[in-house]
Amino acid sequence: MLGELFQVLFDGLTIGVAYVLLAAGLSVIFGVMHVINFAHGELFALGAYFALALVAPFGGAGFFLALLVAPLLVGVVGVAIERYTVRPLYGRNPLYHILLTFGLVLVINDLIYLVWGTGSTSLALPAVLSGSIDVLGLNTSVYNVFIIVFGSVVALAVWAVLEHTKYGLIIRAGSQDRQMVRNLGIDIDRYYSLVFGGGAALAAVAGIILGGYRTVSPGMGMSIIIPAFVVVVLGGLGSFRGAVVGGLLVGIIQTFLRTYVPFFEGLVIFLLMIAVLLFRPRGLFGVEFEEEGGGDLLTGTDGGILDPRTRTRLGLAVVGVLAVVPLGVGTLYSSYAVTFVIEVLIWALFALSLDFVMGYTGLVSLGHALFYGLGAYAVAIALLYVSGSAIVAIGFAIVVSAAIAWFVGYLSIRVSGVYFAMITLAFAELFYNALYRDPRGLTGGSEGQFGLSTYYGIAGMGVSLDDVALFLGPVVLTGQSLFYYIALASLVAAFLLTRRMLESPFGAVLKSIRENEQRATFLGYETTVYKRRAFVVSGALAGVAGGLFTLNAGYATPSFAYWLHSGEVIVMVILGGLGTLYGPIVGAAVFFGLEGILTDFTGRWRLVLGTIFVLFVIFLPRGLVSLPAQVAPYVMGGSGPGPDATEPTPDEPGVRGDD
Known part of the structure; x- marks a missing residue:
């Protein structure tokens, strides 16, 4: 028994050392640059794949060459990422770095699929690292011992650089007080590229040694990044010692x-x-990390070049066009068009729910897929164990989602900024793991719940949509065509409800919190209460979106709560325009429209979409809804829009003079 415990401890140290190298780079990057780098996991995977490419011509003998060359190559990639994507965002809210690096996740991951394919493979090891060895009475793999020894040497070397060199002194000082370092005449910004490149190289080393321990696959980056964030949070954001202990x-x-x-x-x-x-x-x-001044979330324009009456008429026209979509099935297009638009409508509702809390309250939730998954599973469980009524099921989804949102909000809103983003991510991952590993079968475990059927009515009185047929000339509306109108009505109702709330005194307080929470507090408002209420409304609407998907598709799986969905819905909000309600609806349509167009040409559509998103975050952070106002001055004559008072300028704190 004791020998087994020691064996488990030894295996844990093996994985832990790889976590140390991965988290050390992530933590140092945050400590100096205040950048939460979601793409760190993809740099980890890139290191493993570069090693594969280097080992292939030489076999196992090339492993040591790969350990030297591959991290350097990934380090160069890291320097390029900092210079051309991260650097333009200095001076903005640090949460834009999260959004940017999520876009880079999509880009790098699809590049890996494009170059190396979809399968997993093993990284060939040299003969000297194969076999087993006795260590302290334990029979263990030689490679396990190598990982612990080599990883420890690399970690010690990084520690020595940080503690006993001028370069390390500047990095440590900058992580504690960047402005002080600038006041001493040191241009710490010039060190940023090296810090980011060094962190990327450490991730690559971790990818190589862990790739030899397990297998190398395109999904390895996405699966490792969440444990890496756990390590960094436990040890402390920005702390190298914390990364070692936490890993x-x-x-x-x-x-x-x-x-x-x-x-x-x-x-x-x-x-x-x-x-x-x-x-x-x-x-x-x-x-404790305090966000620097001048870093507000940039919201979309209030209507741009259109007056309120024109915007209202345009909105009614769009709803009218959407209302006739099912009428063209069989003559203008196939029934797939209805299926496609239903998905867009559901995700538009999901994006609107996030915009309500992120765009109007300034709370960036990285775990909003939690409420989407909750709504989906609440409907599934209600249909299986409570009632077959869609009305009862969706009502149950609203209650459950709102209740969990209140609980999560009650705890999470105690922290702010990147800490709030990370704690919502943690709650979502907790829910995802509970769904995936459910031993009692209430949620179906990793398989989910399938084959759900429902009727529209209450107390056993109602009909199935498949049993209803409405004849409009040559067009027959039944089944999914009728559900289309339920999805459309839900989105319109949610839009009108949230708009009415935002036009009320409650909405005015939310906007004041977004603009200046301290000032709102001075005026006597209990801001945590208002933020919690907004979070509950947002969670309930997200639950409705998830519930509608399950009602339409007839199933619910743990993937609904996967963290990647939280990132995708943020992409939709930013693409369309944060803080506008209608912008995220536009963003959802563009997201799925691009996916539909690109999948006709390539399976790697996320590469293009991720690139577009990165460009939007850098050059058009206010989203598509701001584009008319940006273009109008050029079309109407003149030299284009002048400086935006809300954009950071070189004279503001935290912005470099050469940006």
Whole structure:
């Protein structure tokens, strides 16, 4: 028994060392640049694939060459990312870095698929690292020992650079007080590229050694980034020592739980992450992070060049066009058009729900897929165990989603900024793991719930949409065509409801919180209460979106709550225009429209979409709804729009003079 425990501990240290290298780069990048880099996992995967390319011509003998060359190549990629994508965002709200790097996730991940294909493969190891060895009475793999020794040497080398060199001194000083370093005459901004490149190189080293331990696959980056954030949060954002302690701790805890109580593996880790964010946001060794001035979230324009009456008429015209879409089936297009638009309408409602809390309250939720998944599963469970009525099921989804949103909001809103974003991500991952590992079968576990049927009515009185047929000339509306109008009515009702709320005194307070929460507090408003209420409304609407999807599709799976969906809905909000309500609806239509067009040419549509999103974050952060106002001065004559008073200028704090 004792020997087994030591074996588990040794395996945990093996994984933990890889986590240390991965989290060290992530933590140092944040400490100096205040950039939460979601693309770090893809740089980790890129290191493994560069190693594959280098090992292929030489076999296992090329492994050591790959350990030297591949991190340098990934480091160069990291420098390019900092110079051409991250650098233009200095001076903006740090949460834009999260949005940008999520776009880079889509780009790099699809590039990996494009170059190396979809399959997984093993990284060939040299003969000297194969076989087993006795260590302290334990028979273990030589490669495990190599990972621990090599990883420890690399970590010590990084520590020595940070602690005993001039370069490290500047980095440490900059992580504590960047403005002070600038006041001393040191241009710390010039060190940013090296910091980002060095962090990327460390991620690549972790990818190579872990690729030899497991397998190399295109999804390895997305699967590792969330545990990496857990490590960074536990150890402390910006702390190298915290990355070391957190990495080893998470590696050991994960291995013990996977061996003895696998159901709790994901749950315990994320519960620990939530607890740390609530009671000690700076982690074990980190320092409290305060956002710099001049970093507001940039919202879309209030109507742009159109007056309110014209906007209202345009909105009614769009609803009218959408209302006749099912009437063209069989003559103008196939029934797939209805299926496609239903998906757009549901995701538009999901995007609108996020915009209500992010665009009008300034709360960036990285875990909003939690409420979408909750709504989907609430409907599924209601249909299976409560009633077959769609009305009862969707009502149950609203109640459950609102209740969980109140609970999550009550806890999460105690922290702000990047901490709020991370804690919502942790709650979503906790829910995702609970769904995936459900041992009792209430949610169907990893398989989900399929084959759901429903009727539209109450107390056993109602009809199935498939049993109803409305004849409009040569057109017959039945089944999904009728559900189309339910989805459209839900979106219109949600838009009108949220707009009415935002036009009320409640909405005025939300906007004041977004603009200046401290000023709203001075005026006597209890801002946490208002933010929590907004979060509840947002969660309930997201639950309706998830519930509608399940009513239409007849199934619910854990993938609904996967963190990538939270990122995708943020993409829609930013593409359309934050803080406009109608902008996210436009963003959802553009997102799925581009997907539909691009999939006709390539399966790697996320590469193009991610590139477009990155460009939007950099050059058009106010979204598509702001485009008419940006273009109008050029069309009507003149030299284009003048400086935007809300945009940061070189004279504002945190912005470099050469940007």
